Amino acid sequence: MDIRTRTEQLINGQSVTNRQLQTLLAVARTGSMTAAAKELGISVPVVHRYISNIEAAAGVPVTKSNASGTVLTDEGTEIVEAFSASEARCADDRGFTVCCSPVTEDLMTSVFSSLKMTDVELVISDDVHNVRMMKEGLADLALIDDPLYLYDFDEYGYDMEEIGYMGMVYVDNGPSFIRYKYGAQRVAFMFLDSMSRKYSIDAETYSLSEMLGSNKSFFVDEFLLTRKRLKLKSAVDPKVLRHAITAVFRTEDRKVTRIINAIKSRHLD
Structure with a gap:
């Protein structure tokens, strides 16, 4: 028996489909309407139509063009992050998940590449969302930029380790x-x-x-x-x-230890 859970997202009371939201996510990931269409196996006009459907519900633009392609507006980013979070909650086969912000995104992708870790899911969001991911059991390791958010973990008993500092x-x-x-x-x-x-x-x-x-x-x-x-x-x-970057994790298994040691070897300061 194959039982799966699906979610529906409402924007201002209007329903948008997962396919439309996946398209917006692909645009955010690739930075291009054309690249998103190629990745999803659909035409560029369909991408534009899906984005227009989301904008009709949101009442504001969710993408904008710049010199390098297409990026999301703040509203588009908010929609994508809400969609990613709801999909993670319903995932039946979630793998090892790490979350961080764009501040440490390049650092994490570099660490995964050096460790040849291809089975790690990386979620990029702000500290508020990443704290929530940890609390809801949707992530195994989080890098927190703002040390003031560490107080949010006091009652959860997670392990923490400072892995470096940034100015x-x-x-x-x-x-x-x-x-x-x-x-x-x-x-x-x-x-x-x-x-x-x-x-x-x-x-x-x-x-x-x-x-x-x-x-x-x-x-x-x-x-x-x-x-x-x-x-x-x-x-x-x-x-x-100067402020600390802190790794928060559920249990210190071999994978967590390898990631933390690799980050600390980069000597963030």
């Missing part, structure tokens, strides 16, 4: 800030509070390129900029905004 770049374009959805942002803004700086957070974004082009002030992890080969002038020494 944050503070780009100062005045008192108006755009808040990046990834990294130890609370730590950074607590620094401003400690300095009695007057500021306002006037925008939030999942998009690094949108933040860089915003002409607003912002904080971003120096490690992420280095991996993207970007160099920005910081108003303070990034070490002033």
Whole structure:
């Protein structure tokens, strides 16, 4: 007997199909409508139609074009993350799952490649979603950027280990800030509070390129900029905004130990 669980996603009360959502996910993954169509074995006009159906339900654009292709808007990213989470909850054959943010995404993919681990599922999201993945039993290992989120695990008895440290770049374009959805942002803004700086957070974004082009002030992890080969002038020494990256895991088995040791060998600091 083959019994499977399927989910349905409602956006503003309107139903969107899993196929449409899988298409949006493919666009996010490939960065191109054409590449997504090829990956899914459908035509480009069908991809556009599926995206239009989602946008009709959302009432806002879920993708936008840039110089390198197609990326998701903040709303599109929110929809994809909700879909990925619901699919993970219903998965009947979930393998070893690791979750992290875009700050440590390249690090994790590099570690998996060096260890020749091809059977690991990697989920990329913010700390809030990654904490929830661990609590709901949907992930085996999470890298948490913001140490303040570690208090959320107090009652769960998970093991934790600091695997390195990162500094944050503070780009100062005045008192108006755009808040990046990834990294130890609370730590950074607590620094401003400690300095009695007057500021306002006037925008939030999942998009690094949108933040860089915003002409607003912002904080971003120096490690992420280095991996993207970007160099920005910081108003303070990034070490002033140094924070721990912490691995949270259920049980320390051989696979967890290998991953953590490989990350620590990269000497994040």
